[in-house]
Amino acid sequence: MQEDPQAKSKPPIRDHPRSDMEFGGIKPKAFQRDEKSSKCLVYILVIMVIQGSILLVFASYFLRARTPGFEIGSVEVRNLKYGNSSAPSFNFTLVTQVTVENTNFGDFRFDNSTGSVWCGSEVVGLMKIPKGRAQARASEMMKVSTQVSSVRLSDANNLASNMSYGLLELKSYVKLSGKVTIMNIMKRRRNPEMNCFMKLNLTGNTIQRLKCD
Numbered sequence: 001m002q003e004d005p006q007a008k009s010k011p012p013i014r015d016h017p018r019s020d021m022e023f024g025g026i027k028p029k030a031f032q033r034d035e036k037s038s039k040c041l042v043y044i045l046v047i048m049v050i051q052g053s054i055l056l057v058f059a060s061y062f063l064r065a066r067t068p069g070f071e072i073g074s075v076e077v078r079n080l081k082y083g084n085s086s087a088p089s090f091n092f093t094l095v096t097q098v099t100v101e102n103t104n105f106g107d108f109r110f111d112n113s114t115g116s117v118w119c120g121s122e123v124v125g126l127m128k129i130p131k132g133r134a135q136a137r138a139s140e141m142m143k144v145s146t147q148v149s150s151v152r153l154s155d156a157n158n159l160a161s162n163m164s165y166g167l168l169e170l171k172s173y174v175k176l177s178g179k180v181t182i183m184n185i186m187k188r189r190r191n192p193e194m195n196c197f198m199k200l201n202l203t204g205n206t207i208q209r210l211k212c213d
């Protein structure tokens, strides 16, 4: 870079008889200036890298779309009717408080969905979750009523043994389908799932053990 200008880009200097001497005097200065500017460049690069990593940390914390939490907060049994030994059956309304916990710095909007309540390996109730929205860093709570009945079972007779102990084991599964939107620039699909186990005490009319994964 220091020799090219001599040859090409500065023809007027070439015409001058003392041009070589002058260049000889200027060269070290130009060299010093280059050293300074390359140091400057390094500083600028370092600052850019630091800024970049700060931005990256910021982005990965604020812009990351986390899967919202989804669980049953509380559960209540209403209108419980059950038959004993000779004709085992049950029919009741499961009133659940469902919580969508959004830890994102943006809204989570979800569609309506239908989950299921299981007794053993068969479905005994459908859990209908309405569509909704959990605001940024907030929880959305919904009351969901599910009619649970043994009429859906193909064979209610093997219920007898379970019910004779006075406890009925139930499972529930729901998957939500929704979108997290952060600052209008980040849109990501997120599908939180809820898997809960509970034991219904028939004589006590209560849910004894509620556990969600």
Ligand SMILES: *[C@@H]1O[C@H](CO)[C@@H](O)[C@H](O)[C@H]1NC(C)=O
Binding pocket: 079, 091, 092, 149, 151
């Ligand atoms: C279950 O109970 C509800 C009301 O609590 C009733 O409408 C429904 O017919 C009952 N179902 C069965 C199969 O008994």
Ligand SMILES: *[C@@H]1O[C@H](CO)[C@@H](O)[C@H](O)[C@H]1NC(C)=O
Binding pocket: 112, 113, 114
């Ligand atoms: C959501 O609601 C619409 C109309 O209300 C219904 O047609 C659709 O089956 C529902 N979807 C689910 C998954 O429940």
Ligand SMILES: *[C@@H]1O[C@H](CO)[C@@H](O)[C@H](O)[C@H]1NC(C)=O
Binding pocket: 119, 120, 121, 158, 159, 161, 162, 168, 169
């Ligand atoms: C009955 O109880 C057995 C043993 O606890 C369990 O494996 C089975 O799933 C239960 N059946 C129903 C319908 O709850």
Ligand SMILES: *[C@@H]1O[C@H](CO)[C@@H](O)[C@H](O)[C@H]1NC(C)=O
Binding pocket: 084, 085, 163, 164, 165, 166, 202, 203
């Ligand atoms: C079922 O019936 C038997 C006798 O009729 C009774 O001893 C038992 O407590 C009943 N079980 C429940 C869960 O009500």
Ligand SMILES: *[C@@H]1O[C@H](CO)[C@@H](O)[C@H](O)[C@H]1NC(C)=O
Binding pocket: 165, 166, 167, 201, 202, 203, 204, 205
């Ligand atoms: C069911 O609940 C009743 C009353 O709360 C209690 O006395 C009984 O021990 C419970 N049954 C079981 C199997 O835990």
